[in-house]
Amino acid sequence: xxxxxxxxxxxxxxRPVAAMIGxxxxxxxxxxxxxxxxxxxxxxxxxxxxxDAVVRLSPQPVTEFAKNTFGTSDKLVLLSAMFVVITLVGxxxxxxxRERPNTGAWLIAALGGLGALAVYTSPMFADLDLxxxxxxxxxxxxxxxxxxxxxxxAGPSAAEGGVSRRSVLVGGSAAxGLGALAxxxxxxxVGRDVQASxxxxxxxxxxxxxxxxxxxxxxxxxxxxxxxxxxxxSNADFYRIDTALRIPTLAAxxxxxxxxxxxxxxxxxxxxxxxxxxxxxxxxxxxCVSNPVGGDLISTANFIGVPLRDILLEAGLEPAxxxxxxxxxxxxxxxxxxxxxMEPQRGALLAIGMNGEALPPEHGFPVRMVVPxxxxxxxxxxxxxxxxxxxxxxxxxxxxxxxRGWSRLGPIKTMARxxxxxxxxxxxxxVTVAGIAWAQHTGIAKxxxxxxxxxxxxxxxxxxxxxxxxxxxxxxxxxxxGSHTVEARATDKxxxxxxxxxxxxxxxxxxxxxxVGFTVSGA
Ligand SMILES: Nc1nc2c(c(=O)[nH]1)N[C@H]1C(S)=C(S)[C@@H](COP(=O)(O)O)O[C@H]1N2
Ligand SMILES: [Mo]
Numbered sequence: 001x002x003x004x005x006x007x008x009x010x011x012x013x014x015r016p017v018a019a020m021i022g023x024x025x026x027x028x029x030x031x032x033x034x035x036x037x038x039x040x041x042x043x044x045x046x047x048x049x050x051x052d053a054v055v056r057l058s059p060q061p062v063t064e065f066a067k068n069t070f071g072t073s074d075k076l077v078l079l080s081a082m083f084v085v086i087t088l089v090g091x092x093x094x095x096x097x098r099e100r101p102n103t104g105a106w107l108i109a110a111l112g113g114l115g116a117l118a119v120y121t122s123p124m125f126a127d128l129d130l131x132x133x134x135x136x137x138x139x140x141x142x143x144x145x146x147x148x149x150x151x152x153x154a155g156p157s158a159a160e161g162g163v164s165r166r167s168v169l170v171g172g173s174a175a176x177g178l179g180a181l182a183x184x185x186x187x188x189x190v191g192r193d194v195q196a197s198x199x200x201x202x203x204x205x206x207x208x209x210x211x212x213x214x215x216x217x218x219x220x221x222x223x224x225x226x227x228x229x230x231x232x233x234s235n236a237d238f239y240r241i242d243t244a245l246r247i248p249t250l251a252a253x254x255x256x257x258x259x260x261x262x263x264x265x266x267x268x269x270x271x272x273x274x275x276x277x278x279x280x281x282x283x284x285x286x287x288c289v290s291n292p293v294g295g296d297l298i299s300t301a302n303f304i305g306v307p308l309r310d311i312l313l314e315a316g317l318e319p320a321x322x323x324x325x326x327x328x329x330x331x332x333x334x335x336x337x338x339x340x341x342m343e344p345q346r347g348a349l350l351a352i353g354m355n356g357e358a359l360p361p362e363h364g365f366p367v368r369m370v371v372p373x374x375x376x377x378x379x380x381x382x383x384x385x386x387x388x389x390x391x392x393x394x395x396x397x398x399x400x401x402x403x404r405g406w407s408r409l410g411p412i413k414t415m416a417r418x419x420x421x422x423x424x425x426x427x428x429x430x431v432t433v434a435g436i437a438w439a440q441h442t443g444i445a446k447x448x449x450x451x452x453x454x455x456x457x458x459x460x461x462x463x464x465x466x467x468x469x470x471x472x473x474x475x476x477x478x479x480x481x482g483s484h485t486v487e488a489r490a491t492d493k494x495x496x497x498x499x500x501x502x503x504x505x506x507x508x509x510x511x512x513x514x515x516v517g518f519t520v521s522g523a
Contacts, residue, residue: 011152012098012099013098013148013151013152013165014156014165015095015098017151017165017169018094018095018097018098018148018151019091019092019094019095020091020094020169021094021097021144021147021148021151021168021169021172022090022091022092022093022094022095022096022097022104022108022144023087023090023091023094024090024143024147024169024172024173024176025090025093025094025104025108025140025141025143025144025147026086026087026089026090026093026108026111026140027087027090027176027180028139028140028143028172028175028176028179029108029111029112029136029137029139029140029143030046030047030086030136031139031176031179031180031182031183032135032136032139032140032179033045033046033047033115033132033133033135033136033139034046034047034048034132034183035179035182035183035186036131036132036135036136037132038183038186038187038190039186040128040129040131040132041126041128041129041132042190042246042248042249043119043122043124043125043129043329043330043331044119044128044129044130044131044132044133045132045246046112046115046116046118046119046132046133046136047079047082047086047115048079048245048246049115049118049119049122049133050082050114050115050118051075051078051079051082051245052118052122052243052245052330052331053117053118053121053122054078054082055078055243055245056331060404060405063404064506066078067290072240072241075245078245079245086111089107089111090108092104092107093105093107093108093144094144094148097144097148101144101145101148104144104148105141105144105145108137108140108141108144109137109140109141111137111140112133112134112136112137112140112141113137115133115136115137116130116133116134116137119132119133122331123327123331123333124329124330124331143172143175147168147172150163150168150171151165151168151169154167154168190249191249193249193251194249194250194251194361194365196251197251197252197253197358197365197366198252198357198358198360198361198365199358200252201252201271201275201352201353201358201365201366202353202356202357202358204275205275205279205304205352205353205356205357205358206356208275208279209277209278209279210278210279210280210281211278211279211280212280212281212282213281214281214282214283214302215465217231217232217283217465218463218465220462220463221462221463221464221465221472222462222472223434223462223472223474226419226420226432226434226472226474227419227420227422227434228419228420228434228435228436228472228474229299229300229419229436229470229472231283231300231462231465231469231472232283232300232301232302232355233299233300233301234355235301235354235355235357235360235363237299238286238299238301238354238360238363239286239288239296239297239298239299240362240363241288241290241297241376242332242362242382243332243400244330244332244382244383246330247361247362248328248329248330248361248383249361250329250365250366250383250385251366252271252358252365252366253271255270255271255366255367255385256268256269256270256385257269257350257367257384257385257386257387258385258386258387259311259312259315259387259388259389260386260387260388260389261321261325261387261388261389261390262317262318262320262321262389262390262391263312263315263316263317263318263321263389264315264316264318265314265315265316266315267311267314267315269311271352271366271367274305274306274350274352274367275352277306279304279305279306279352279353280304280305280306280307280347280349281302281303281304281353282302282303282347282349282466282468283300283301283302283303283465283466283468283469284300284301284303284347284349284370284372284440284466284468284469285298285299285300285372285438285440285468285469285470286298286299286300286301286370286376286380287375287376287412287438287440288375288376288377289375289376289377289401289406289410289505289506289508289509290505290506291505291509291510292505292510293415293417293502293510293511293512293513293514294417294418294514294516295417295510298417298436298438298470300469300470301354301355302354302355302356303349303351303353303354303370304351304352304353304354304356305349305350305351305352305353305367305370306349306350306352307347307348307349307350308341308348308349308350308369308371309341309342309343309344309346309348311350312324312338312341312342312389315389317338317342317389318389320391321338321389321390321391322337322338322339322391322392323335323336323337323338323389323390323391323392323394323397324336324337324338324341324387324388324389324390325387325388325389325390325394325397325399326369326381326384326386326387326388327381327384327385327386327387327388328381328382328383328384328385329383329385330383332381332382332383332400333381333399333400334377334378334379334381334399334400334401334402335378335390335392335397335398335399335402335408336369336371336374336378336379337374337378337392337409338389340371340373340374340379341371346371346372346373346441347372347468348369348370348371348372348379349369349370349371350367350368350369350384351364351367351368351369351370352366352367359382363382364381364382364383364384365383366383367383367384368380368381368382368383368384369381369384372440372441372468373411373412373440373441373442373468374409374410374411374412375410375411375412375509377399377400377401377406377410378399378401378402378407378408378409378410379410392408405506405507406506406507406508407507407508410508410509412438412439412440412509413498413508413509413510413511414437414438414439414442414444414490414491414492414496414498415437415438415439415490415498415510415511415514416435416436416437416447416473416488416489416490416498416513416514417435417436417437417488417514418433418434418435418449418486418488418514418515418516419434419435419436420432420433420434420435421433421516421518422516423518424517424518424519425518425519425520425521426518426519426520426521427520427521428479428480428481428520428521428522429478430476430477430478431476431477431478431479431484431520432474432475432476433449433459433474433475433476433477433486433488434472434473434474434475435447435472435473435488435514436470436471436472436473437461437470437471437472437473437488437490438469438470438471438490439467439490439492439493439496440467440468440469441467441468442467442492442493442494442496443464443467443492443493444461444464444470444471444490444491444492444493445491445492445493445495446458446459446461446490446491447459447461447471447473447475447488447489447490447491448488448489448491449475449477449486449487449488450486450487451477451479451484451485451486452484452485453485453487456489457475457477458475459473459474459475459488460473460474460475461473467493473488479520480520481520481521481522482519482520483517483518483519483520484517484518484519484520485515485516485517486515486516486517486518487513487514487515488513488514489513498511498513499511499512500512500513
């Protein structure tokens with residue numbers, strides 16, 4: 001009872017209650033910011049904008065560390081860490097408010113200011129985007145003040161005062177919970193719009209005119225029973241790499257592409273303009289420059305789209321433009337060598353479909369770029385809305401990853417990967433070794449394998465469907481019981497033999513012969 005009397009005299013909330021009130025206040029701010037952003041413009045969620053800013057401002061070693069340590073869950077790790085930090089700042093704001101209510105409010109205002117700054121400095125900023133962070137800040141400060149006030153008025157338990165502190169906290173939590181639900185609800189509505197738009201596009205693709213269709217791949221194009229991939233990767237299994245913390249939710253009807261810069265005629269294309277043209281469909285193997293030797297950041301799909309070269313010819317591309325600078329809705333940007341895109345046989349696409357459907361949201365719906373033979377980071381802009389013909393010499397037009405130390409041009413390196421055996425012990429007799437090899441737009445000519453640095457043995461290749469896609473290979477090695485190391489190397493159709501020299505993915509893609517160790521069991 002003594003403790004309580006002291007508390008009353010100085011009108012302070014117990015520490016845990018004060019901390020909890022601060023936490024509720026910042027959660028309310030997050031929820032309101034996210035909700036208003038969902039209603040006005042998804043890009044303006046202050047929480048995600050801060051996340052984007054962290055990604056944008058992280059020095060290259062930090063980005064690499066995150067990618068290498070957390071892989072594709074790096075986004076989840078970042079957002080969770082931010083949530084924890086913001087929650088702790090909220091608790092601190094609540095505690096500071098015990099002494100002087102304004103101190104906590106200032107801290108929350110500073111947090112809100114950070115959100116507003118992140119939104120304001122985002123590459124896709126529009127004035128309306130400041131509404132969400134402003135609403136978040138007001139909600140946070142308002143909730144802190146209100147709950148603090150209610151908490152002071154309330155008694156420690158219902159018996160003593162009219163309202164108990166417990167009920168203030170419960171009420172506050174319920175309000176925050178409702179806000180989170182509303183925010184999720186708005187998100188779901190927006191998601192439903194995109195799903196409806198995708199369904200419509202899939203139907204349009206079925207009824208479209210095609211100048212070229214991908215043939216059904218022959219059974220001999222792959223032998224998945226050996227542990228190598230199927231020739232086409234399903235959309236669900238297709239690897240995904242991007243810096244987007246939130247998948248853009250642009251409906252096809254709202255999409256526009258601006259083609260401008262060093263062109264004679266600036267073009268603005270709608271989705272109807274694209275889907276109304278004769279479409280082409282072709283299999284292409286996409287590869288990420290971050291793929292380590294033996295890695296799985298590689299997949300193949302039948303992409304449907306419009307030749308990018310045709311669009312640029314219509315725009316009257318100036319010969320001096322050596323870089324196509326593309327941007328996406330969420331702020332990614334990269335530069336692609338014009339010379340590659342303009343090769344008549346290259347087959348670079350503005351893609352609108354993937355394996356017979358509209359692009360999945362995470363693979364760039366409604367429109368992305370795909371350029372056979374170039375790593376994704378310099379060519380495969382998802383959610384693309386702007387293509388500017390410019391030069392590599394322009395100091396203000398540097399690709400996102402080029403700015404972070406990766407190579408300017410990103411030709412895919414000729415590589416092989418070993419998929420089988422993967423277990424550490426295999427039965428004796430002839431050991432089947434199998435895998436994939438790729439040299440997009442050049443084509444694979446040969447794959448060789450060797451055991452224990454012995455002589456190279458030529459592997460059997462799967463049927464070739466296109467030089468723009470991977471090929472599978474298999475070989476039988478007669479190996480005695482004991483431990484063995486098998487290596488592989490690919491030769492492409494230009495005669496180039498995959499180098500033994502080991503290189504890290506940064507700056508221009510991993511190299512080196514893949515190698516697996518395993519034990520052959522005795523008789
Ligand atoms: N908008 C956007 N497009 C992007 C990226 C990105 O971060 N944002 N990443 C690129 C990289 S590094 C790769 S490897 C490919 C991956 O495409 P996928 O996720 O469809 O496999 O997308 C490219 N396009
Ligand atoms: Mo990538």
